Amino acid sequence: MKIGITGGIGSGKSYVCKLLAERNIEVYDCDKAAKRLMHESAELKSQLIKLLGPDAYTDDGLLNKAVVARFLLLSEDNAHAIDNIVHPAVVNDFIQSGMQWMESAILFESGISHLVDRVIVVTAPEIIRLERIMKRDNISNEKARQWMNRQWPQEKVRQAADFEIVNDGIQPLLPQLETILNKLQQ
Template identity: 65%
Template sequence: MKIAITGGIGSGKSYVCRLLEARGIRIYDCDSAAKHLMRTSPQIRQQLTALIGPDAYLADGQLNKACVAQFLMASESNKQAINAIVHPAVAEDFTQSGLQWMECAILYESGFDHLVDSVIAVTAPLPVRLERIMQRDHISRQSALAWIHKQWPQHELQQRAQFEIVNDGRPLEPQIEHIINNIIKE
């Protein structure tokens, strides 16, 4: 059985994944994999350079994160064009990894929900999410809200997921234990 963990920015999905990893569960991190593949895949490098231009990569071969981010944020069509390059590579990498668990912030937007059998949504109240984002990224409340609004609404994730972990300050271990026991039964 393949399981995905998703949740909006500031929900605490990475923290939940660390708790699962402490239990010996290996988790494929889609975001890290995408960054790694964008740095190391000659095919992705060629496609991104053709799409964005020669400034997509620095002279030393490193991905020009600022340039790529600026292109990505400029329009929805730019975002879709980058995703059309990166998402298939990440999906293939996950499939070849042999891992059963994945962490994916954009699970439904990427279509990666079709790669898994079950989804766990990590949720948190908006004020908690805002505080986490502002502290972690040292950004304003307005910037944090902008990031939240660029993602799927939390209630949509809750509706589509088979399981939910509410990360609002109460202990997470009992929720994780309950979900793992239910996943094992399936």
């Protein structure tokens, strides 16, 4: 059985994945894979340079994150153009990995939820998510909201998922995770 872990930016998906790693459950990280592939794949680099221009990569061959972020946030069409280049490469990489678990912030939005049999969503109150994003990325409230608004509303993801882990800093995570793992084993 393949399992997807999703949730909006700042919800705590990565932390839940660390808890899974402590249980020897390896999780494919779509975001890290996308970044790796954008650096390693000559084909992806070529396509991104064609789309974004020569500033897409620095002189030493690193992805120019500021250029990509600026382009992404300008319009939905821009975001889709990048997604149409990167997502197929990530899907192929996941399939080739043979892994059973996948973490993706945009599992439903990207159309890759068909790759998994069950979905766990990690949720948190919006104010907590905003604080986490601003602190982690050292960005303004406005910029954090822009990133949040690029994703489905949390309630929509919650309704589409099979299981929910509430990461509000009040409810303990481990019992929630253990309950889900037990249900998945049945």
